Amino acid sequence: MTSLPGPTAEEQVVFLGKVERILSEGQYVATYKYALLLAIADLAVKLGCDDGSELDLPIRAIAEEFIELYWRQSAPYGNSVADGSYNILQQNTGRQAAIISIVDNLRQAHGTLIRARQSPAWDAAVAEAARLVREMPLWRLQRLRNEVLDFLYAESPVAGNIRLKHGVAANLRRFHAIIVRLAQSEWMHFIQSLPGNSQLLGPTSDLSQFLFGADRSALLRMSTPLADVQKGQCLYCERRVDSGEIDHFVPWSRYPRDLAHNLVLAHKQCNRHKSDLLAAEVHLDRWLARNQAHGNAISDAARTANIIVDLSGTMSVAGWAYAHGASLHAATWLQGDEVEPLSGRWQFLLIEYG
Numbered sequence: 001m002t003s004l005p006g007p008t009a010e011e012q013v014v015f016l017g018k019v020e021r022i023l024s025e026g027q028y029v030a031t032y033k034y035a036l037l038l039a040i041a042d043l044a045v046k047l048g049c050d051d052g053s054e055l056d057l058p059i060r061a062i063a064e065e066f067i068e069l070y071w072r073q074s075a076p077y078g079n080s081v082a083d084g085s086y087n088i089l090q091q092n093t094g095r096q097a098a099i100i101s102i103v104d105n106l107r108q109a110h111g112t113l114i115r116a117r118q119s120p121a122w123d124a125a126v127a128e129a130a131r132l133v134r135e136m137p138l139w140r141l142q143r144l145r146n147e148v149l150d151f152l153y154a155e156s157p158v159a160g161n162i163r164l165k166h167g168v169a170a171n172l173r174r175f176h177a178i179i180v181r182l183a184q185s186e187w188m189h190f191i192q193s194l195p196g197n198s199q200l201l202g203p204t205s206d207l208s209q210f211l212f213g214a215d216r217s218a219l220l221r222m223s224t225p226l227a228d229v230q231k232g233q234c235l236y237c238e239r240r241v242d243s244g245e246i247d248h249f250v251p252w253s254r255y256p257r258d259l260a261h262n263l264v265l266a267h268k269q270c271n272r273h274k275s276d277l278l279a280a281e282v283h284l285d286r287w288l289a290r291n292q293a294h295g296n297a298i299s300d301a302a303r304t305a306n307i308i309v310d311l312s313g314t315m316s317v318a319g320w321a322y323a324h325g326a327s328l329h330a331a332t333w334l335q336g337d338e339v340e341p342l343s344g345r346w347q348f349l350l351i352e353y354g
């Protein structure tokens with residue numbers, strides 16, 4: 001495959017402007033378009049590259065992302081209401097969104113997303129969600145009131161796929177954090193604006209954490225298994241850790257999904273110092289070595305804790321995050337208040353362990 005030049009600075013600005021327009025000017029009767037934008041941004045990180053090439057995405061893969069996004073959102077919200085009815089947030093101005101019943105059926109039958117994925121019912125649910133994606137948001141996302149901004153994707157010659165246009169995957173990768181934050185914030189405001197949700201949403205509710213935050217209880221279940229594979233040590237300073245925290249190695253602010261192999265045990269202090277920075281290459285080396293040696297143990301523990309297991313996706317995310325950091329000359333966190341630039345060693349490490 002020949003490599004194309006990535007989008008120019010001007011093309012990047014135009015792209016972001018169009019994303020902003022579809023989010024602010026598009027007509028929204030349900031939350032599907034936000035989910036669709038988040039899904040293709042995530043798939044661009046996992047499957048795309050940084051040159052200007054087109055990228056085919058199976059609609060089924062988008063459908064799986066939908067089920068994952070709506071899984072947490074369709075959990076009962078807050079305290080149960082007086083009449084005992086199931087308190088699920090509305091995702092639609094009219095009747096509840098159809099994706100909710102697909103997800104709710106899986107939840108009733110299998111309990112957790114991990115078990116649902118392994119069940120024979122999974123394929124049919126994904127097919128149903130894929131049909132919904134095709135019928136509802138797919139060909140509406142790029143439509144404004146009087147204008148069609150078809151800059152993101154078109155039908156692919158490959159049946160069942162869409163094709164991201166030249167430069168789109170590269171732009172989604174470059175602006176992933178910004179696009180995710182925009183889409184999540186619009187999604188949250190939409191849910192807050194629906195009258196049907198006003199009873200559920202008290203003035204103090206932490207809606208953002210519920211909709212998009214890390215699954216804290218699942219992360220806690222990883223403490224013991226991660227302490228086992230890290231021999232009771234903090235991943236970063238390698239000192240003994242007694243009551244540590246679970247940290248996202250590629251920071252949550254850059255990639256807000258819980259992936260099992262991205263989780264590490266660390267001191268509260270180390271975690272706080274690292275904050276939203278990428279970890280220095282010496283830490284990357286240790287993290288890759290840990291995953292190579294204990295990848296299976298981490299997978300097993302994560303399945304029990306109901307956390308997504310996708311080692312190759314996690315590696316793609318790390319490759320994307322470090323390449324992005326390098327392009328921005330980002331500082332990486334070493335220890336305490338010390339930071340350092342990337343040397344380029346990260347590329348060799350990712351190839352060596354890839």
Ligand SMILES: [Zn+2]
Nearest residue numbers: 234237267270
């Ligand atoms: Zn530490």
